[in-house]
Amino acid sequence: xxxxxxxxSTVLFAMERLGERIGEGLAVTGIPTSFQAEIRARxxxxxxxxxxxxxxxxxxxxxxxxxxxxKRLIKGRGGALTREKVVAAAAGRLVIVVDxxxxxxxxxxxxxxxxxxxxxxxxxxxxxxxxGTPVLREGSAKDGPVVTDNGxxxxxxxxxxIPDPExxxxxxDSLPGVISSGLFxxxxxxxxxxxxKTAGSGVFTL
Numbered sequence: 001x002x003x004x005x006x007x008x009s010t011v012l013f014a015m016e017r018l019g020e021r022i023g024e025g026l027a028v029t030g031i032p033t034s035f036q037a038e039i040r041a042r043x044x045x046x047x048x049x050x051x052x053x054x055x056x057x058x059x060x061x062x063x064x065x066x067x068x069x070x071k072r073l074i075k076g077r078g079g080a081l082t083r084e085k086v087v088a089a090a091a092g093r094l095v096i097v098v099d100x101x102x103x104x105x106x107x108x109x110x111x112x113x114x115x116x117x118x119x120x121x122x123x124x125x126x127x128x129x130x131x132g133t134p135v136l137r138e139g140s141a142k143d144g145p146v147v148t149d150n151g152x153x154x155x156x157x158x159x160x161x162i163p164d165p166e167x168x169x170x171x172x173d174s175l176p177g178v179i180s181s182g183l184f185x186x187x188x189x190x191x192x193x194x195x196x197k198t199a200g201s202g203v204f205t206l
Contacts, residue, residue, distance in 0.1 A: 001027070001028050001029075001057075001058040001059060002028075002029050002030075002031065002049060002054040002057040002058055002059075003018070003028055003029070003030050003031070003057060003058065003059050003060065003061060004030070004031045004033060004057050004059065004060030004061065004062070004087035004088065004090075004091050005030040005031060005032045005033060005037045005040075005041055005046070005060075005061065006033055006037065006060065006061055006062025006063055006080075006084055006087075007033050007034040007036055007037045007062075007063075007078040007079075007080035007083075007084060008062075008063040008077070008078045009063075010063035010097050010098060010099065010196075011037075011061060011062055011063045011097060012040060013097070014061050014097055015030075015037075015040055015041060015044055015046065015061075016044060018030070018044070018046055019044030019045050019046055022045055022046060022047075023045065028046065028047075029046075029047045029048065029049045029054070030046045030047065030048050030049070031048070031049055031050060031051060031054065031057055031087055032048060033062070033080050033083040033084045033086075033087050034078070034079075034080035034083060034084075034149050035149055036078070036080070037080070051086070051087065051090060055090060056090055056091075056092065057087065057090060057091045057092070058091065058092050058093070059091055059092065059093045059094075059095060060084075060087050060088045060090075060091035060093070060094050060095070061095045061097065062075070062084055062088065062094070062095070062096055062097070063075075063096065063097055063098060063102075064096050064098050064102055064184075064193075065077045065102065065110075065182070066102055066103075066104050066107055066108075066109065067096060067098055067102055067103055067104070067193055068103075068104055068105065068106060068107050068165075069105065070188060071096075071188040071191040071193055072107060072165050072166075072183070072184065072185045072188060073096065073183070073184035073185075073191075074107055074109070074110075074111055074112075074182050074183060074184075075112075075182045075184055076111070076112030076113075076114075076154070076181075076182030077112065079112070079137075079146060079148050079149075079154055080148070080149065081112055081114055081180055081181070081182045082114050082148070082150060082152075082179050082180035083149065083150070085180050085184060088184065088187055089186075089187065091190075092190065093190050093192065094187055094190050094191045094192070095191075095192050095193075095194060096191060096192070096193045096194065097194045097196070098193065098194070098195055098196070099195070099196045099197075100195060100196070100197055102195075103195060106161075106162070106163075107162045107165050107183075108159065108160070108161060108162055109158065109159065110156045110157065110158050110159075111132070111156075111157045111159060111162075111168070111172070111181060111182050111183055112137070112154050112155070112156055112157070112181070112182040113127065113134070113154065113155045113156075113157055113172055113178055113180075113181045113182065114148055114150070114152050114153070114154055114178070114179040114180050114181075115152060115153050115154070115155055115177055115178055115179060116152055116153075116177045116179065117151075117152060117153050118177065119176060119177020119178075120136070120153060120155075120177075122175075122176070122177060123155065123175050123176075123177045123178055124136075124155065126175040127155065127157050127172070127175070130168065130171050130172070131159060131160075132157035132158060132159050133157065133158040133159075134155040134156070134157045134158075135155065135156050135157075135158070136153060136154075136155060136156075137153070137154040137155070137156050150179065152179055162183075165183055165185045166185045166186070168181075168183060169181055169183035169184075169185050169186070
């Protein structure tokens with residue numbers, strides 16, 4: 001199988017298990033969604049490929065910042081939202097691995113948006129007109145803004161309520177200069193959510 005490899009701490013557990021299974025003879029090739037995922041995969045002995053060589057991966061495994069009962073997601077805390085969305089859209093199945101704290105009855109809060117640096121101010125104003133409060137994400141170990149693997153900036157956009165996640169994703173995508181938003185609402189039909197429960201009590205599936 002060809003498997004998309006998401007970015008973030010939760011997915012790391014799945015990648016570690018994949019590495020163990022590959023050592024036992026499982027034939028899997030990964031498509032990393034970030035430099036971080038690539039570095040981790042190589043360290044775990046997971047063979048890698050690209051979307052150019054395998055444009056329709058069988059499966060993508062990723063995490064989420066928030067998920068609702070309809071399997072709609074907010075992603076992007078790790079800054080790899082665009083590549084994660086590209087791989088997720090291309091994959092035949094999308095498996096989201098989260099802990100209980102990431103489950104919510106309704107989506108809310110911060111939606112990351114990747115934006116061209118050239119369009120930062122117009123996009124900031126456009127998001128404000130949609131009811132969001134955008135804040136430029138800055139690095140914790142560097143001066144200035146976080147720069148994505150694609151060379152762009154991230155706006156963390158606070159929304160008190162998101163009554164229509166599909167509509168908000170479409171509105172954000174329509175702003176010239178927006179590369180991608182952290183709302184994932186168009187892939188629910190192929191999404192399976194694996195939820196890790198509190199210590200010792202196993203997992204369940206949405």
